[in-house]
Amino acid sequence: xxxxxxxxxxxxxxxxxxxGLSGAYIRNALKEYLxxxxxxxxxxxxxxxxxxxxxxxxCLRHCFNLNRLSEDIDFDQLAAIDVKQLANSLxxxxxxKYLYSDLKISIKQKGRQLLxxxxxxxALKLVSQSESDWLYVKLxxxxxxxxxxxxxxxxxxxxxxxxxxxxxxxADLMSGKIxxxxxxxRFWGESNQTTIKGRDYFDLLWFLDKQIIPNLPxxxxxIKETLSSKELVERLNEKVDLATSKFKLDFKRDLLxxxxxSETSISDYLESYQDNYLEKVQYLLNTSR
Numbered sequence: 001x002x003x004x005x006x007x008x009x010x011x012x013x014x015x016x017x018x019x020g021l022s023g024a025y026i027r028n029a030l031k032e033y034l035x036x037x038x039x040x041x042x043x044x045x046x047x048x049x050x051x052x053x054x055x056x057x058x059c060l061r062h063c064f065n066l067n068r069l070s071e072d073i074d075f076d077q078l079a080a081i082d083v084k085q086l087a088n089s090l091x092x093x094x095x096x097k098y099l100y101s102d103l104k105i106s107i108k109q110k111g112r113q114l115l116x117x118x119x120x121x122x123a124l125k126l127v128s129q130s131e132s133d134w135l136y137v138k139l140x141x142x143x144x145x146x147x148x149x150x151x152x153x154x155x156x157x158x159x160x161x162x163x164x165x166x167x168x169x170x171a172d173l174m175s176g177k178i179x180x181x182x183x184x185x186r187f188w189g190e191s192n193q194t195t196i197k198g199r200d201y202f203d204l205l206w207f208l209d210k211q212i213i214p215n216l217p218x219x220x221x222x223i224k225e226t227l228s229s230k231e232l233v234e235r236l237n238e239k240v241d242l243a244t245s246k247f248k249l250d251f252k253r254d255l256l257x258x259x260x261x262s263e264t265s266i267s268d269y270l271e272s273y274q275d276n277y278l279e280k281v282q283y284l285l286n287t288s289r
Contacts, residue, residue, distance in 0.1 A: 024257035054167035146221030179222035198254035208280040
């Protein structure tokens, strides 16, 4: 069983290498495969499938076919989760059901994060013997800052697994993404420079392309303000202007390991991003709830 996981990872590497994709992208593709094991466990276990609402970019990827990879699995909890018990249960799941006993799990962020560490990179020949062997899969578990939401379910059938995920509606997922764009604080490098998460803006345009109507009361709960639709769009305009000017290189750097686009194609995407955004965002002025 353990060799099955390794063999599947090798097959993913082979397929993605044939497509000419980067090593960074391939690592994230491997993470996506391992995410499926975790999601299958959580959403076939009564204790967790009732308590956890799947959210974030990984939810968009797994439930709505977002056209980029995602590295962390994000959940909001409806009921308190014993993270030590969850860590032990996940270890048992891999070791007893799939005979994979090499997994190590650390509890981080004062119990709000589980870091699953798979020592596979050297065996997969993705790193040298002197480099770290760990492939990380992170679970972030938070309390929701708003009770204004709807949940939906999505049936997943992949890699021989079948499970039903509980997640936010698209409107509420967009609300969470807008709140992230408006409030996320992110730093980069040894000098701790302020930067952005380019994937937030990629996802924002994805929602706008679909003309999803966000849940304005939920946004206001999450950002702890009271904005009108007009004020919301004005704030987003400011953020997008910075993302496509001051932080354009950061936008590109953050996005590159998660999409199949070439560097040239990403550059073209960024050159037209603001114009596309300004054209598409207008409907929010009249339709945000």
